[in-house]
Amino acid sequence: MKASAPPKSESFKLSMLLSDTRYRGTSLQVITFIIFVAVFFWLVDNTIKNLALLGKDVSFNFLFLRAGYDINQRLIPYTSDSTHGRAAFVGILNTLLVALVGCLFATILGLFVGILRLSKNWLVAKLMSIYIEGFRNVPVLLWIVMIFALLTEFTPAPKAFKGADPQATMLLFDSIAITNRGTYFPAPIFGEGSFWLLLSFILSVIIVIFIRKNANKQKKETGKSFPTFWISVLIIILPTLGFYFLLGKPISLEYPYLKGFNFKDGIHLRNSFLALTLALALYTSAFIAEIVRAGILAISKGQSEAAASLGLRPNKIMNLIILPQALRIIVPPLISNYLNLTKNSSLAIAVGYMDVRGTLGGITLNQTGRELESMLLLMGFYLCVSLLISSVINYYNRSFQIVVR
Amino acid sequence: MRKSLFMVLSSILLILGGQAAFSGGHSVTLDDVKARGNLLCGVSTGAPGFATVDDSGKDVGFDVDYCRALAAAIFGDPMAVKFVGLTSAVRFTALAAGEVDILARNTTWTYSRDTDLKQTFLGVNYYDGQGFMVKKDLGVNSTLELDGATVCIQVGTTTELNLADYFKENGMSYEPVPTADNAESQQQYLAGACDTYTTDASALHGTRVNLENPDDHLVLPEIISKEPLGPLVRHGDDNWADIGRWVLNALIIAEEKGITKSNIDSWKDTKDAEIHRLLGTGDDDILAMVGLPKNAMYNAIKAGGNYGEIFENNLGATSGINIERGVNASWTKGGILYSPPFR
Numbered sequence: 001m002k003a004s005a006p007p008k009s010e011s012f013k014l015s016m017l018l019s020d021t022r023y024r025g026t027s028l029q030v031i032t033f034i035i036f037v038a039v040f041f042w043l044v045d046n047t048i049k050n051l052a053l054l055g056k057d058v059s060f061n062f063l064f065l066r067a068g069y070d071i072n073q074r075l076i077p078y079t080s081d082s083t084h085g086r087a088a089f090v091g092i093l094n095t096l097l098v099a100l101v102g103c104l105f106a107t108i109l110g111l112f113v114g115i116l117r118l119s120k121n122w123l124v125a126k127l128m129s130i131y132i133e134g135f136r137n138v139p140v141l142l143w144i145v146m147i148f149a150l151l152t153e154f155t156p157a158p159k160a161f162k163g164a165d166p167q168a169t170m171l172l173f174d175s176i177a178i179t180n181r182g183t184y185f186p187a188p189i190f191g192e193g194s195f196w197l198l199l200s201f202i203l204s205v206i207i208v209i210f211i212r213k214n215a216n217k218q219k220k221e222t223g224k225s226f227p228t229f230w231i232s233v234l235i236i237i238l239p240t241l242g243f244y245f246l247l248g249k250p251i252s253l254e255y256p257y258l259k260g261f262n263f264k265d266g267i268h269l270r271n272s273f274l275a276l277t278l279a280l281a282l283y284t285s286a287f288i289a290e291i292v293r294a295g296i297l298a299i300s301k302g303q304s305e306a307a308a309s310l311g312l313r314p315n316k317i318m319n320l321i322i323l324p325q326a327l328r329i330i331v332p333p334l335i336s337n338y339l340n341l342t343k344n345s346s347l348a349i350a351v352g353y354m355d356v357r358g359t360l361g362g363i364t365l366n367q368t369g370r371e372l373e374s375m376l377l378l379m380g381f382y383l384c385v386s387l388l389i390s391s392v393i394n395y396y397n398r399s400f401q402i403v404v405r
Numbered sequence: 406m407r408k409s410l411f412m413v414l415s416s417i418l419l420i421l422g423g424q425a426a427f428s429g430g431h432s433v434t435l436d437d438v439k440a441r442g443n444l445l446c447g448v449s450t451g452a453p454g455f456a457t458v459d460d461s462g463k464d465v466g467f468d469v470d471y472c473r474a475l476a477a478a479i480f481g482d483p484m485a486v487k488f489v490g491l492t493s494a495v496r497f498t499a500l501a502a503g504e505v506d507i508l509a510r511n512t513t514w515t516y517s518r519d520t521d522l523k524q525t526f527l528g529v530n531y532y533d534g535q536g537f538m539v540k541k542d543l544g545v546n547s548t549l550e551l552d553g554a555t556v557c558i559q560v561g562t563t564t565e566l567n568l569a570d571y572f573k574e575n576g577m578s579y580e581p582v583p584t585a586d587n588a589e590s591q592q593q594y595l596a597g598a599c600d601t602y603t604t605d606a607s608a609l610h611g612t613r614v615n616l617e618n619p620d621d622h623l624v625l626p627e628i629i630s631k632e633p634l635g636p637l638v639r640h641g642d643d644n645w646a647d648i649g650r651w652v653l654n655a656l657i658i659a660e661e662k663g664i665t666k667s668n669i670d671s672w673k674d675t676k677d678a679e680i681h682r683l684l685g686t687g688d689d690d691i692l693a694m695v696g697l698p699k700n701a702m703y704n705a706i707k708a709g710g711n712y713g714e715i716f717e718n719n720l721g722a723t724s725g726i727n728i729e730r731g732v733n734a735s736w737t738k739g740g741i742l743y744s745p746p747f748r
Contacts, residue, residue, distance in 0.1 A: 053641065056523060068566045070581050080569035157597035159543075180598050181555055181580075260553040261600045262580065271598070272582075349560075352583040358560070363583075366494050366561030369522035371501070 091359030105281035110288025135286035148275035184256035193250035295326035432644035446472035447505035453611035483708035534628030536606035659711035666710035
């Protein structure tokens, strides 16, 4: 800039700001910035004026008022006496739960389907194509509603489990009940001594990780592979089982049982949660499968041919040669699918799942009439979560990209 | 998703909307309605008896008939209404954003809606209360036997809050199953996804008669809340509120006086001055005060009859829903329906 800065002479004219290429870039940016700021302030000003005309102010105090409504799925204690803020937080946790479980399932399923679609087995490949095209080309909302309808219409009501000769029975030694209100699983009860049991379990896992690392290291140095699978299984199971009986069975299961109108105790996975998570996972997995397929196909054929000529088996070729390279291509577009799944979870209201859109952006908004505030908070929440997810995965992504020296 | 669409639309309207200036003297909303040529009336997306679409595709119902009377008062044409179906969750946003001129959507008049939500209730056109419907084979005869039940409930309603309070007061637990509207609640209830469906008793009766086997279902006798339902407009246009309020009052007065859709033309020689003022057959033109034609209330009553006729056609014996008038009878017949004098 210094070299090109004009000397303060009569030769500088105002019109040069636009006509002279030395200034044009900067002056256009300044003009655009001013227009942007002006429009932004006009929007804010107009909003406040319009709200004032309606007699409304912008205030977030409602978050500290009593909510007055109940929420069925609560990961933290909540009653109708809690505040709207806490209701929003219950919703946030519900959203995160769906996003987490959904992403996990979508990734595992997508990976399998993507690889299987490349199978040489005609039937398997075609079935996977049908799966992908079926889920990818139907709006996810329809899948959510469809799965929800299936779950509520074709499963027995809790009442059907009643009586001496019930129409429906629980599965797996009377431990799991599938009803049209959700599925009930036995819940673990942590008694005295369960801390030591968990500790021994965690220690075994750490030992196994250590052994595996060592085996990997040995393999890289000597080229010999040490089978660790059965050793790992034994190390994890034996001490844990031993401690379990030694400590007098500290962890027991609490079975769901029918009482009154519904099943009591146990873990209750509501149909709204199941339908939403399942639909989102299936839908997103179809996209992930295509990304996985693209990633694998992007690795040149020579790689697998070279590996095959070394005598590696197909599954080893996939695990050792192809996937590690393909991951570099797969992970970046994977992020946007995780973000999509998280944002699509706001369709929860269609099946009455109480996510943050349902509590803060639904009932709270409605009972308090704070549309603008609720929507701003919601947008802020989704923005934060999306940025968080992408930054975490970007960090992960950087860790295995080719290091450029 | 209609719901999200409304949120977005109304937010945009709030942000971009021209700065309409409300002023006293005449009604801006009335001017808008006249310029548009029809009334935008927010109704339920499907509440039998209150707002539904009949076999021929025509909007019918108790709330619908009120809007037709209002349109008739303004335009002389009861069909000059466009009905906008709104779920319970979006109705207030839609009204505040100006997507509808008036909300006649069996909405309960409460303190916070009147003050905090900045709305003006025009009166009560139906005194309702919250009830519960169960399947008879559930073997429940009182709401106090519902401890531990799963309850279908429409989100964003006063019933949702009453439900929480009622179960808490009585030391009972329940599991809410939130639904978007009456149709979804009904479907969930029929599928057995909830033990009981709770909403205003009138809506329960309306829903029950339209079920496949109405006799298999029972509306429990307890009424757990006061739900005075009425039409409402947004704050800030008092003249518009006056118009809506007095059309409602006119329908109620007409029933008191015995003016019906069929005999409305036979009152020209009556000695009752209030009837002359109401039907615009006298010398005074008091309706000019709110910017309506002299025969506005005549047209309003002519549209669907007086309050009693509208009730009978949509909720009473004629409709098949068979709701008793009860407290909704005129004060002259032992009810609490009472209009200030038209003077």
